Amino acid sequence: MLDQETARERALEAAEELFHSRGIQAVGTDAVRNASGISLKCLLSILSCAFAQLRIRTVRSRLVDG
Structure with a gap:
């Protein structure tokens, strides 16, 4: 099993490549999951944190601009 940081890096790299090749609107979580090789549960955890x-x-x- 990958540690959280490695999984995060894989997901970000995969997403970046997919966004550039397909366009951001054409890329879903399944594509990022498949390209990065991480589980859906792990990807959703990463997205939740983000x-x-x-x-x-x-x-x-908002507090600063307040």
Whole structure:
């Protein structure tokens, strides 16, 4: 089993390559999962963490701009 950081890097690299070759609108989670070789559960965990970080940044930005 991959550690979280390695899985994250694989997912990001796969997504970047797919976005460039197919366009961002044409790439779904299954394509990223297949290209990266990680499980769907792991990919969803990575995405969940990324969305949580974005929410935190948004809240901080609103507090500062307030």
